[in-house]
Amino acid sequence: MLRHPRRLLAAALALSAGAAGLVLAGTADAATTLGASAAEKGRYFGAAIAAGRLGDATYTRLLTTEFTSVTPENEMKWDATEPQQGRFTFTNGDRILNQGLSNGSKVRGHALLWHAQQPGWAQSLSGSALRTAAINHVTQVATHYRGKIYAWDVVNEAFADGGSGGRRDSNLQRTGNDWIEAAFRAARAADPGAKLCYNDYNTDGINAKSTGIYTMVRDFKARGVPIDCVGFQSHLGTGVDSTYQANLQRFADLGVDVQITELDVAQGANQANIYATVTRACLAVARCTGITVWGIRDTDSWRTGDNPLLFDGSGNRKAAYTSVLNALNAGGTTTPTSSPTSTPTSVPSAGCSATVSLNSWNGGYVATVRVRAGSSAVNGWTVTVALPGGSALTGVWSATGSGTSGTVSFGNVAYNGQIPAGGSTEFGFQGTGSGPTATPACRAS
Ligand code: G3I
Numbered sequence: 001m002l003r004h005p006r007r008l009l010a011a012a013l014a015l016s017a018g019a020a021g022l023v024l025a026g027t028a029d030a031a032t033t034l035g036a037s038a039a040e041k042g043r044y045f046g047a048a049i050a051a052g053r054l055g056d057a058t059y060t061r062l063l064t065t066e067f068t069s070v071t072p073e074n075e076m077k078w079d080a081t082e083p084q085q086g087r088f089t090f091t092n093g094d095r096i097l098n099q100g101l102s103n104g105s106k107v108r109g110h111a112l113l114w115h116a117q118q119p120g121w122a123q124s125l126s127g128s129a130l131r132t133a134a135i136n137h138v139t140q141v142a143t144h145y146r147g148k149i150y151a152w153d154v155v156n157e158a159f160a161d162g163g164s165g166g167r168r169d170s171n172l173q174r175t176g177n178d179w180i181e182a183a184f185r186a187a188r189a190a191d192p193g194a195k196l197c198y199n200d201y202n203t204d205g206i207n208a209k210s211t212g213i214y215t216m217v218r219d220f221k222a223r224g225v226p227i228d229c230v231g232f233q234s235h236l237g238t239g240v241d242s243t244y245q246a247n248l249q250r251f252a253d254l255g256v257d258v259q260i261t262e263l264d265v266a267q268g269a270n271q272a273n274i275y276a277t278v279t280r281a282c283l284a285v286a287r288c289t290g291i292t293v294w295g296i297r298d299t300d301s302w303r304t305g306d307n308p309l310l311f312d313g314s315g316n317r318k319a320a321y322t323s324v325l326n327a328l329n330a331g332g333t334t335t336p337t338s339s340p341t342s343t344p345t346s347v348p349s350a351g352c353s354a355t356v357s358l359n360s361w362n363g364g365y366v367a368t369v370r371v372r373a374g375s376s377a378v379n380g381w382t383v384t385v386a387l388p389g390g391s392a393l394t395g396v397w398s399a400t401g402s403g404t405s406g407t408v409s410f411g412n413v414a415y416n417g418q419i420p421a422g423g424s425t426e427f428g429f430q431g432t433g434s435g436p437t438a439t440p441a442c443r444a445s
Helices: 006-016 034-040 057-066 091-102 127-144 179-190 208-223 244-252 271-284 319-330
Strands: 044-049 069-072 106-114 151-156 195-200 229-232 257-265 288-293 341-343 352-361 364-373 381-386 392-397 400-402 407-411 424-432 441-444
Touching: 034 044, 034 057, 034 319, 044 057, 044 106, 069 091, 069 288, 091 106, 106 127, 106 179, 106 257, 127 179, 151 179, 151 257, 179 195, 179 208, 195 208, 195 257, 208 244, 229 244, 244 257, 244 271, 257 271, 271 288, 271 319, 352 381, 352 441, 364 381, 364 441, 392 400
Parallel strands: 044 069, 044 288, 069 106, 106 151, 151 195, 195 229, 229 257, 257 288
Antiparallel strands: 341 352, 352 364, 364 424, 381 407, 381 441, 392 424, 400 407
16 A cells, blocks of 8 residues: 555645535555556556657656556557558557556557548448458458557447447448458457457447447357457536446456546536546446546647546646546445456465456467565566466466466566556466366565
8 A cells, every 4th residue: 555645735726625525535454556556446547648758757757656557548559550451550559558568557459440541542442342441451460469458449330329339430330230240350350469459439228329339249259259348438517317326337247357448527516526537437336447548638638618527737636636636546446357257366475466357258268367466576476376277378468478288377577577566467378178276386585
């Protein structure tokens, strides 16, 4: 637990801002950053970031101290990564990736296919030529980032606004209604370790559009189309729908994770309260694995003039920031259950412990392992996992593996060996057969 005088300042700010309805974190050991507080609830707190801003010292200070996940605001989109057909450019996407990984953060990939921000050459294609190009794009980009991405927005904003509950018209939609599932299957084949999300806006409550998406996800789960999560962008105005949490819950009940992926809220009397409401809703839904705000400072936002973020243009914490931090610290009691099968038990051993979450299918699995430091910092770790008979390892990421069957060992790589006291990191592996069910052992170096 972190102790810091800023916590007192944060509480004082919330009071002076007159933020009615806020729950102040009154415990002496409340976390003092968004990322640390969310981590205590088993969740991440992320921000969309831009490669062009990484040279700004205030921006990177806030990024590295407050956030535990990053999403590239534009750098992994189709126009950025494949400006000419078949010629891929990953320079800026890699900068975001490396910024996140070097800070021990998750990286959310955004967005493999979308009707907007397509390169000119794709906009001029149609039919099978476009379908082939789109699926190739998914395969190439997901392969480039294989093993590094926590979750991909595979398809972005494919549903129509208004009351139809149907698909949005687009060049991609005109290639056939199955384009979304084709994209998800290609993404799974290219990067079996990434959670695959559908992401959309105006889905911030139970409405015709969110119900259309709900129906698609239910159908995908029933037919075995690989989908792991749904992103709720949550670009909000001056209110939040009373069914916001219930909507997240109904998707979670389908067996997918839910994530708040692009949160920003118009400046106004309700801004702090709306931020708190969204935060509490995520904490109340066990499969809500994290929240991402769409930018860091108001001046970084795409919503020019709305001042919709948690830090002002100078990088100062706003009342909305305090509201989110207090809501996180006040916290719900639900812990995330982010996979169909998981072994959440943990046995501390010589300064660290490990838990495994499994995403299994017939004949294979992907395992995500969280390594936690105990009350002392860890400087290097080894996790030992017993694989069931017939299981064979086929890939490892963010760790070095030793052995492919029976009892296998995983050691840290350069960027995730050091874990602060109470902190954690993740690595993963995939294999054939059934995944491990026994609790892994963790040994600190
Ligand atoms: O980089 C060029 C620059 O070279 C050029 O001089 C300038 C002139 O307009 O444009 C710059 O590109 C802009 C880009 O942001 C980077 O700043 C584009 O014009 C502009 O359209 C683009 O806007 C992005 C928008 O998506 C595009 O639809 C926003 O930054 C980005 O925040 C926004 O993000 C979307 C999510 O991906 C999906 N959900 C909605 C969300 C908000 O619109």
